[in-house]
Amino acid sequence: MRRWKLALSVLMFAAGSVQAADIGQIKVSSGSVTINRGGQALQGSLGVRVQQGDVVKTGANGSVGITMSDNSLLSAGPNSVLALDQYAFDTTTNQGRFDASLAKGTLAVVSGRLAKQSPGAMTVRTPSAILGVRGTEFVVSANVGPAAH
Amino acid sequence: MVAMVALVAGCATPTGEVVLLPAPDGHRSVLAVTQGDREVVLDKPYAAAQTTTQGPRAIESGPKDVEAKFGGALAAQPARPQTFTLYFVEGRNELTDESKRVFESVFPDIAKHPVPDIVVIGHTDSVGTDAYNDKLSLQRADAVRDALIQRGIRAGDIVAEGRGKRDPLVATGEGVSEARNRRVEVIVR
Numbered sequence: 001m002r003r004w005k006l007a008l009s010v011l012m013f014a015a016g017s018v019q020a021a022d023i024g025q026i027k028v029s030s031g032s033v034t035i036n037r038g039g040q041a042l043q044g045s046l047g048v049r050v051q052q053g054d055v056v057k058t059g060a061n062g063s064v065g066i067t068m069s070d071n072s073l074l075s076a077g078p079n080s081v082l083a084l085d086q087y088a089f090d091t092t093t094n095q096g097r098f099d100a101s102l103a104k105g106t107l108a109v110v111s112g113r114l115a116k117q118s119p120g121a122m123t124v125r126t127p128s129a130i131l132g133v134r135g136t137e138f139v140v141s142a143n144v145g146p147a148a149h
Numbered sequence: 150m151v152a153m154v155a156l157v158a159g160c161a162t163p164t165g166e167v168v169l170l171p172a173p174d175g176h177r178s179v180l181a182v183t184q185g186d187r188e189v190v191l192d193k194p195y196a197a198a199q200t201t202t203q204g205p206r207a208i209e210s211g212p213k214d215v216e217a218k219f220g221g222a223l224a225a226q227p228a229r230p231q232t233f234t235l236y237f238v239e240g241r242n243e244l245t246d247e248s249k250r251v252f253e254s255v256f257p258d259i260a261k262h263p264v265p266d267i268v269v270i271g272h273t274d275s276v277g278t279d280a281y282n283d284k285l286s287l288q289r290a291d292a293v294r295d296a297l298i299q300r301g302i303r304a305g306d307i308v309a310e311g312r313g314k315r316d317p318l319v320a321t322g323e324g325v326s327e328a329r330n331r332r333v334e335v336i337v338r
Binding site (some may be wrong): 031066067069094107112131132136 | 150164165166171178181193219223224229263266311312313338
């Protein structure tokens with residue numbers, strides 16, 4: 001099992017290094033916005049393309065709006081940490097998977113083609129909850145503080 | 150006993166909040182908020198849940214409350230993708246006169262976006278196999294993409310996709326020739 005997992009992660013790493021696909025683009029950026037990509041910190045400025053695994057952080061005066069390739073809209077307010085954990089989107093069938101997580105701060109979401117095609121294809125996690133998105137617009141916050149029991 | 154209830158209630162520290170928003174297109178929205186084996190389902194505008202250290206609980210919310218807590222995130226929301234639908238003269242790779250006008254209206258919309266990206270999606274009617282229509286729909290999208298590039302839109306900002314016969318505008322049975330389903334959508338975002 002462990003060996004299989006290792007092989008899988010090596011495979012994913014190899015695929016990631018060869019073809020790091022753009023999955024969305026920063027359409028709105030104000031104040032301090034940074035992207036953590038594989039240990040590197042990048043400026044999250046207007047027009048920057050985001051990739052699977054990116055962690056987007058906003059400062060006390062920052063906010064950021066991202067349009068994903070499936071038309072999902074994600075926007076984070078100040079002092080937020082948003083991770084684009086997993087993203088796969090087949091543009092022919094509209095099938096795939098989108099998992100994002102909000103470690104802290106505030107997030108507004110408009111779901112896109114993935115959630116419309118398959119209820120359950122999109123989830124947003126906070127440290128305490130999982131939100132199952134079935135074609136939806138919503139806002140969510142995650143406090144800094146004790147984790148869920 | 151009273152003290153214990155208070156103690157238990159005191160332990161339920163709020164960890165966050167979730168509010169379902171009304172969809173501008175009037176579509177019904179549903180959101181499930183799950184913590185462990187406990188779930189609160191939000192299914193109408195401004196239905197809200199507080200997540201706590203002891204699971205989710207339904208709470209009251211409304212536009213003012215949402216603006217106060219989430220105004221920053223909502224202000225940063227990207228523009229909604231705009232869709233322009235183009236139709237072809239039957240059996241030809243040429244836009245109808247009406248669609249030529251729609252095509253022209255794409256450019257001022259693109260100009261409004263500080264960092265535009267454009268998705269061109271081809272569709273077919275239900276005549277033929279998936280393999281055939283997937284290819285045909287992509288060819289239609291590629292043709293429109295080329296036309297956009299010729300008019301000065303950067304190639305790197307345009308993606309062409311083919312949906313084949315999966316997303317008809319007008320529902321038909323299999324093998325039905327339907328002009329309204331032979332179309333290309335240009336989505337500016």
